[in-house]
Amino acid sequence: DSGVTQTPKHLITATGQRVTLRCSPRSGDLSVYWYQQSLDQGLQFLIQYYNGEERAKGNILERFSAQQFPDLHSELNLSSLELGDSALYFCASSVYLAKEQFFGPGTRLTVL
Amino acid sequence: AQSVAQPEDQVNVAEGNPLTVKCTYSVSGNPYLFWYVQYPNRGLQFLLKYITGDNLVKGSYGFEAEFNKSQTSFHLKKPSALVSDSALYFCAVRDRSYNTDKLIFGTGTRLQVFP
Numbered sequence: 768d769s770g771v772t773q774t775p776k777h778l779i780t781a782t783g784q785r786v787t788l789r790c791s792p793r794s795g796d797l798s799v800y801w802y803q804q805s806l807d808q809g810l811q812f813l814i815q816y817y818n819g820e821e822r823a824k825g826n827i828l829e830r831f832s833a834q835q836f837p838d839l840h841s842e843l844n845l846s847s848l849e850l851g852d853s854a855l856y857f858c859a860s861s862v863y864l865a866k867e868q869f870f871g872p873g874t875r876l877t878v879l
Numbered sequence: 880a881q882s883v884a885q886p887e888d889q890v891n892v893a894e895g896n897p898l899t900v901k902c903t904y905s906v907s908g909n910p911y912l913f914w915y916v917q918y919p920n921r922g923l924q925f926l927l928k929y930i931t932g933d934n935l936v937k938g939s940y941g942f943e944a945e946f947n948k949s950q951t952s953f954h955l956k957k958p959s960a961l962v963s964d965s966a967l968y969f970c971a972v973r974d975r976s977y978n979t980d981k982l983i984f985g986t987g988t989r990l991q992v993f994p
Contacts, residue, residue: 769922800981810969810984823979857922861980867913868982870923 770794771871773858779877785846788874792839792860798822799841800861800868801833805854816841817863848878881906883953883970885985892960893993900955900988902970911973912953913982914944918966926968929953940964960992 770793778786792799801813803826812825816835827833830848835841845852855875859868883904892898904910911930915923927938934946944955955968967989971982 769924771922798980802982802984809986812981812983815979815981823974823976823981825981859923859982863980867925867928869925870915872922 769869769871771858771860771869773856773871773874775874776872777875777877779879780848781879782848782850784848784878785844786848786876788843788845788856788858788876790841790843790858790860790871792841792858793869796860796862796869797839798861798863799835799839800859801827801841801843802857802859802870803854804857804873808854810857813843845876850878852876853878881910881972881974881983883912883972883983883985885968885970885988887988888986889989889991891991891993894962895959898957898960898964898990898992900968900970900990902953902955902985904951904953904970904972906972906975908975910953911975912944912946913971913973914938914942914953914955915969915971915984916966917969917987923969926955960990962992962994965990965992 772791774789797818800815813827815822833843855873857873858871861868913928914926929946937943970985
């Protein structure tokens with residue numbers, strides 16, 4: 768158990784819908800990262816937050832947004848969902864600029 | 880741009896034999912390199928890292944990795960493979976761009992250990 772929690776584990780929804788994925792980092796970690804894992808794109812970085820502020824953006828679509836709250840948990844919002852958004856979404860946390868990132872178990876999103 | 884490459888989609892090895900999963904990197908400056916493992920329906924688990932120091936890095940579950948600067952490689956190794964080592968292995972490099980330390984992953988190598 769990495770100490771990073773993600774909810775829900777599975778999410779099945781329809782095209783055009785909006786969903787919210789939630790992540791709670793390890794105790795004491797200020798930095799949160801979101802990654803997407805899909806068969807065709809592999810593991811791709813989406814976005815990073817540090818202590819509530821956005822630090823970096825990767826290959827994140829405009830339909831996607833995220834935020835980190837004062838209690839340091841983070842949410843990834845995906846809207847106007849398309850079939851191609853079906854993937855495993857991971858959250859990771861770390862102490863900023865130090866050592867390794869610890870990954871949550873992921874949320875598997877299926878868009879029908 | 881920084882990147883890592885995993886040239887093998889799959890590696891097959893018999894239980895008890897040594898295993899190697901290959902990774903090469905392309906970075907400007909000194910690389911921070913990582914290996915992660917993903918078991919079916921699970922998240923990524925950290926195995927080991929190279930930041931600085933000894934070129935041979937020891938990690939979890941008996942794995943080790945050798946950093947080779949001249950060959951720009953960071954191969955994952957284990958002296959004696961177990962069936963339970965069968966999983967998907969990812970090499971990653973930390974992005975050294977300003978303001979972020981995100982990870983850039985390779986495409987992954989599936990390790991299959993046969994009894």
